[in-house]
Amino acid sequence: MTTSPDPQPIAERQLCGLVNxxxxxxxxxxxxxxxxxGLTAAQATALxxxxxxxxxxxxxxxxxxxxxxxxxxxxxxEKQGLVERHPHPTDRRxxxxxxxxxxxxxxxxxxxxxxxxxxxxxxxxxxxxxxxQLLEQAVTLR
Amino acid sequence: MTTSPDPQPIAERQLCGLVNxxxxxxxxxxxxxxxxxGLTAAQATALxxxxxxxxxxxxxxxxxxxxxxxxxxxxxxEKQGLVERHPHPTDRRxxxxxxxxxxxxxxxxxxxxxxxxxxxxxxxxxxxxxxxQLLEQAVTLR
DNA sequence: CTCGAATGATTCAAGCTGTAAATATTCAGG
DNA sequence: CCTGAATATTTACAGCTTGAATCATTCGAG
Numbered sequence: 001m002t003t004s005p006d007p008q009p010i011a012e013r014q015l016c017g018l019v020n021x022x023x024x025x026x027x028x029x030x031x032x033x034x035x036x037x038g039l040t041a042a043q044a045t046a047l048x049x050x051x052x053x054x055x056x057x058x059x060x061x062x063x064x065x066x067x068x069x070x071x072x073x074x075x076x077x078e079k080q081g082l083v084e085r086h087p088h089p090t091d092r093r094x095x096x097x098x099x100x101x102x103x104x105x106x107x108x109x110x111x112x113x114x115x116x117x118x119x120x121x122x123x124x125x126x127x128x129x130x131x132x133q134l135l136e137q138a139v140t141l142r
Numbered sequence: 143m144t145t146s147p148d149p150q151p152i153a154e155r156q157l158c159g160l161v162n163x164x165x166x167x168x169x170x171x172x173x174x175x176x177x178x179x180g181l182t183a184a185q186a187t188a189l190x191x192x193x194x195x196x197x198x199x200x201x202x203x204x205x206x207x208x209x210x211x212x213x214x215x216x217x218x219x220e221k222q223g224l225v226e227r228h229p230h231p232t233d234r235r236x237x238x239x240x241x242x243x244x245x246x247x248x249x250x251x252x253x254x255x256x257x258x259x260x261x262x263x264x265x266x267x268x269x270x271x272x273x274x275q276l277l278e279q280a281v282t283l284r
Numbered sequence: 285c286t287c288g289a290a291t292g293a294t295t296c297a298a299g300c301t302g303t304a305a306a307t308a309t310t311c312a313g314g
Numbered sequence: 315c316c317t318g319a320a321t322a323t324t325t326a327c328a329g330c331t332t333g334a335a336t337c338a339t340t341c342g343a344g
Contacts, residue, residue: 015274018281020206021281023162024206057321068302092308092322093322120154120158131273132157138264139164198292207330213294286344297332301328303329305325307325311319312317312318
């Protein structure tokens with residue numbers, strides 16, 4: 001009664017725990033590098049995904065979060081003069097997010113920081129390919 | 143200048159995105175089931191990990207979060223009468239967390255809910271083993 | 285034994301994240 | 315053209331999470 005090992009769900013649970021742990025490690029990696037540029041992890045992720053002008057929704061999809069969340073994050077980046085909300089050229093409902101010159105420069109530095117010592121550096125290219133395939137399958141199938 | 147595809151880091155980034163996406167899907171799975179029991183995802187995770195009496199720190203490690211976070215979550219569970227903080231038998235600094243009868247009963251129902259339609263059901267047992275091995279390797283190796 | 289370092293837990297401030305509701309705009313039919 | 319459904323964004327709110335500071339207790343070296 002004190003420490004029953006729990007019968008079946010243990011394998012699934014372990015696996016979920018590993019996924020979660022790795023995700024946290026990835027976030028931590030971003031957090032540390034971003035901090036050296038005065039950015040939070042969320043702000044850095046937004047900046048990283050800004051490969052070009054896009055709408056709030058597009059950014060939300062890239063960040064896999066809710067659009068309301070990007071409102072919050074972009075507010076911060078805009079206050080720092082890194083991003084600007086322009087009117088969208090064809091849809092007056094949408095915003096067209098564009099990096100300022102300063103934002104683009106900071107993004108370049110950020111990308112340089114993020115590639116070193118990746119949290120997945122413990123895997124070979126071959127292993128990464130297998131992992132990618134499995135994750136893709138897990139995410140897309142149901 | 144408008145949409146440069148970004149040179150090298152794309153593979154790593156995609157992989158990290160997949161891990162993150164799957165982690166969110168796992169959390170979402172817990173969130174939905176937990177809600178039917180009047181629990182939040184964090185509360186349900188804590189309850190799930192309560193396989194027996196343990197300290198706050200032990201629980202934090204199982205949940206892969208900071209101890210200060212478990213203080214917050216256990217506060218909620220304690221208010222609902224599901225968990226109690228007892229003095230630790232051998233270390234007066236520590237708390238001994240124990241489930242109440244109600245807590246244990248709710249945990250049993252929760253575990254039953256969590257095993258159905260797991261977010262990893264798109265993978266075969268064989269694939270799960272491979273995934274487990276790769277994740278373990280990624281997490282432990284630096 | 286005693287002192288200082290380490291550990292368990294908590295508190296607080298700050299930031300992240302999701303849901304639901306509200307507003308503005310677009311779009312497809314009729 | 316008009317209307318209702320759908321979409322883009324924002325706001326308000328509630329809950330989660332972290333990190334630093336704090337307090338009590340334990341542990342180890344001398």
